[in-house]
Amino acid sequence: MVTLADVARHAGVSSSTVSYALSGKRPISDETRIRIERAITDLGYHPNAGARALAGKRSHIIALVVPLHPEVHVPTMMEIAIAATVAAREHGYDVLLITNDEGPEGIRRVAATGLADGVILMDVRLDDDRIPVLRAHDIPAALIGLPDDPAGLSCVDHDFATAGALCADHLADLGHRDIAFIGYSSGVYRRHAGYAERTLNGFRARADQRGLRFLHRPCEGTYESTAGTLARVLADRPETTGFVVQNEAAIGPLLSLLRASGRTVPEDASVVAICPDTMAEQHAPRLTSVSGPKKDLGQVAVEQVMARIAATAAGEQPDEQLLLMPPELVARESTAPAPRRTTTKEPST
Numbered sequence: 001m002v003t004l005a006d007v008a009r010h011a012g013v014s015s016s017t018v019s020y021a022l023s024g025k026r027p028i029s030d031e032t033r034i035r036i037e038r039a040i041t042d043l044g045y046h047p048n049a050g051a052r053a054l055a056g057k058r059s060h061i062i063a064l065v066v067p068l069h070p071e072v073h074v075p076t077m078m079e080i081a082i083a084a085t086v087a088a089r090e091h092g093y094d095v096l097l098i099t100n101d102e103g104p105e106g107i108r109r110v111a112a113t114g115l116a117d118g119v120i121l122m123d124v125r126l127d128d129d130r131i132p133v134l135r136a137h138d139i140p141a142a143l144i145g146l147p148d149d150p151a152g153l154s155c156v157d158h159d160f161a162t163a164g165a166l167c168a169d170h171l172a173d174l175g176h177r178d179i180a181f182i183g184y185s186s187g188v189y190r191r192h193a194g195y196a197e198r199t200l201n202g203f204r205a206r207a208d209q210r211g212l213r214f215l216h217r218p219c220e221g222t223y224e225s226t227a228g229t230l231a232r233v234l235a236d237r238p239e240t241t242g243f244v245v246q247n248e249a250a251i252g253p254l255l256s257l258l259r260a261s262g263r264t265v266p267e268d269a270s271v272v273a274i275c276p277d278t279m280a281e282q283h284a285p286r287l288t289s290v291s292g293p294k295k296d297l298g299q300v301a302v303e304q305v306m307a308r309i310a311a312t313a314a315g316e317q318p319d320e321q322l323l324l325m326p327p328e329l330v331a332r333e334s335t336a337p338a339p340r341r342t343t344t345k346e347p348s349t
Helices: 004-011 015-023 030-043 051-056 074-090 104-113 131-137 160-173 186-190 194-210 223-236 248-260 277-282 294-313
Strands: 061-066 094-099 118-121 141-144 154-158 178-183 213-218 242-245 270-274 288-291 321-325 328-330
Touching (some): 004 030, 015 030, 030 104, 061 104, 074 094, 074 294, 094 104, 104 131, 118 294, 154 194, 154 294, 160 194, 160 270, 160 288, 160 328, 178 223, 186 194, 186 213, 213 223, 223 248, 242 248, 248 270, 277 288, 294 321
Parallel strands (some): 118 141, 141 154, 154 321, 178 213, 178 242, 242 270, 270 288
Antiparallel strands (some): 288 328
């Protein structure tokens, strides 16, 4: 276990100097303070009160915990991260990126060492094991995502349940009755990613209300996996005429495979994608899509965490904040009224 004496040796100062730096009882030069902070970080020292109180000063850094796993759509993640960075700079703060593979231990490290004044979590799971750590350490935090129990937290996210419902309504209004929902890989659902489960639940509830028959099929997003997914969908439900895709990687392969099978989009099959507008516009035909303002997520999360930092500094209890950004469906060329008669065709794999 790393001790205060270990930190002192690593920083080249006395143990009492480290103690003064942690407690703020005596003034410490900026150069010495920086050496101590680096030693604490290098050694992973976790003082009882947390080095966040170094001389009672703020670090003016926000830690942004970004997702690190194969299912991440990097452009979307980076758009949110950039928006958060720009918003933080407007408050005189810098952003420190931390990968979520550290899990709860990464949050403990931030809280204990004072690396940041607040934390923004991305890729929040419904049963996220990082949230109890946030509550235990009382660190100012904002979540880009919605857990099962958001009590007392500050959260911002897209209203994914409504996004799923919009997809079901659009296809139902066009007369489609057999729908395939092509989602993320099975691993995303196993780890209870909120954005995936809430979208599917919203779609399922509205599909039941509108009398739609639907299949949900997870998909890895590669050409081969999408081909297998489409083949299984058409084998199980050959009358399928509507497709909802919540997997950016699977969109291109699906359109190619539908064409290869002789199904013209949108005359024979309608496709709705849950994706950014910029991506929807890049495909041929241009995709009917459901999206939300990605940049606003990062900006709102920064505003939320700054409010909690200010409340904590004032000795006040931060207010609970929950904001779900409304999605918008934009109809383009990939959806049309359901064909009057469906012809069963064998997909090309």
